[in-house]
Amino acid sequence: QCFDEDAIELVRQGINPLSFPWLKYAISSEESKMINFDTNPKVIISASGMCEAGRIRHHLKHNLWRPECTILFVGYQANGTTGRIIVDGIDEIKLFGEPIQVKAEIAQLPGSSGHADKDGLIHWVNAFTNKPRKVFVVHGEDSVCEEFTQCLKEEYGFDAYAPYTGTSFDLITGQMIAEGNKEKKSRRTTVNKRNKSVFDRLVAAGKRLMSVIAHNEGGANKDLAKFTDQINSLCDKWDR
Known part of the structure; x- marks a missing residue:
């Protein structure tokens, strides 16, 4: 019911109009993050469209600073959103608490939208x-x-x-x-508070880890070695 006649005809022929031979799906968030460590040229299709949440924020962090990349926004970007701020030409933006220089080419397809006009x-x-x-x-x-x-x-x-x-x-x-309030609120303050809250949770988790390490003093060498390997593996994954 959502397809036009051309798309329906493809379906009748057994062709999926939303797929193509070179399309690869990243099912888990970990698979999605690993895309950024694949050096082959590619097109990454990701959400959310206004970059307020979701996997797109990881892709922005790893690609906004690269002048050889293009960030293409498809559709409308609301005022105050990360996507709108980038489209408007900001030189630097903070993602996951880290300042990221905007060196990539920024482009937009304003006429494309999933909403009715x-x-x-x-x-x-x-x-x-x-x-x-x-x-x-x-x-x-x-x-x-x-x-x-x-x-x-x-x-x-x-x-x-x-x-x-x-x-x-x-x-x-x-x-x-x-009657409602027409005064505009700053969305960035909310976002910054949210980012700080998440980072505070990370710091608390680190302190808890130190406490767990202390509690394991005197444990079996085999268990301590396994614990050490797990911590080092986690550090190697995130120390980049």
Whole structure:
């Protein structure tokens, strides 16, 4: 139901339209991280699209500083997101607590998106047999949400509203209970606090490891040797 006629015809022929002979999947996060240590030229397809979370952040850390690489953003990048900051031309960005120089070529395909455009949304909302009593526009830039809300009101007769953070409505009566706050919040502060919180957990884990080492004093040589090898293996993996 989601494919166009060309894609459906490929499916009828037994061809997967979402795959090709050279496509390789990295199932686990460890497999994904190891891609960055393969020196062969490649295209890495990764999420999340706005680089706020997920495996893409590891790929950015290992490739943003390389002038021979290209970081291609497919689709929209919201204000305040890591992706938008990179697209806007920042020279240095912090990832996993480490400052990374942006030397790679940064490009964008702004016309590609998994979301419906204005015409698609209008077609969707007008397809209801029973017209919605109220339409809330909640996704997109503030100015675009306001403009689309006005379009729904003036051109199609919908009772539409673009709520902000904290807005509350009674969905039975359709009445507003509380008006939201239009003041923009700094997302970077939240991200930096989150990064610090994760690093604090890592430091706490390191202190716990030292405590476990102390508790094993006097243990069997075989067990201590195995424990030592495991710690060294972990250090070799992350000391890069």
